[in-house]
Amino acid sequence: MKKQVPHQYYHDYLNLENLLTSQKLLSEKNGQKAHDEMLFIIIHQVYELWFKQILFELDSIVKAFDRDAVRESHIGIAVSRLNRIIEIQRILIDQIQVLETMTPMDFLDFRDLLTPASGFQSIQFRLIENKLGLKADSRYEYERRDYKSQMHDKHQIILEKSEASSSLFELVERWLERTPFLIFEDFNFWEQYRSAVDAMLAS
Numbered sequence: 001m002k003k004q005v006p007h008q009y010y011h012d013y014l015n016l017e018n019l020l021t022s023q024k025l026l027s028e029k030n031g032q033k034a035h036d037e038m039l040f041i042i043i044h045q046v047y048e049l050w051f052k053q054i055l056f057e058l059d060s061i062v063k064a065f066d067r068d069a070v071r072e073s074h075i076g077i078a079v080s081r082l083n084r085i086i087e088i089q090r091i092l093i094d095q096i097q098v099l100e101t102m103t104p105m106d107f108l109d110f111r112d113l114l115t116p117a118s119g120f121q122s123i124q125f126r127l128i129e130n131k132l133g134l135k136a137d138s139r140y141e142y143e144r145r146d147y148k149s150q151m152h153d154k155h156q157i158i159l160e161k162s163e164a165s166s167s168l169f170e171l172v173e174r175w176l177e178r179t180p181f182l183i184f185e186d187f188n189f190w191e192q193y194r195s196a197v198d199a200m201l202a203s
Contacts, residue, residue, distance in 0.1 A: 035109075055131070
């Protein structure tokens with residue numbers, strides 16, 4: 001028998017009471033409200049919400065590939081979810097156009113209040129990088145420091161754990177290494193793979 005689900009109200013289901021009251025303008029607290037700080041906060045909160053969705057998709061894909069035998073049905077699901085991530089990334093890029101409606105002078109109205117906060121401190125963005133396979137020795141150092149040094153202690157622990165876990169790149173590589181017919185007659189998978197990657201990087 002199907003479980004009876006209580007009637008839902010849109011506002012409550014989406015937890016909008018908390019979501020729509022989470023924009024706290026520092027400029028307003030300091031007695032000189034900067035109009036464009038609202039835009040700045042919302043833009044970055046939206047980024048973080050999309051980052052959360054990307055991580056949700058990545059974790060499910062990693063789980064599917066983190067096994068000795070990857071089911072064929074899981075491959076199709078993984079491709080679908082990776083395509084979803086690509087579409088989310090398009091939205092993230094398009095959002096920059098909205099942010100650019102704020103002039104540099106408008107930003108300066110509240111920029112000093114944000115110090116030393118920076119987008120470099122986005123733990124979700126760093127987790128995405130780690131889960132995709134970016135290695136610590138491949139990172140550009142910010143102010144000649146390890147990227148984790150800018151994070152709070154609890155976030156550093158989370159990032160260290162993600163660094164120690166298998167990335168999507170590593171798991172897909174292992175899966176390919178187990179896949180038969182990587183070299184078959186006149187077809188060499190690795191040559192084709194390298195050519196495709198080189199072409200993508202050159203475009």
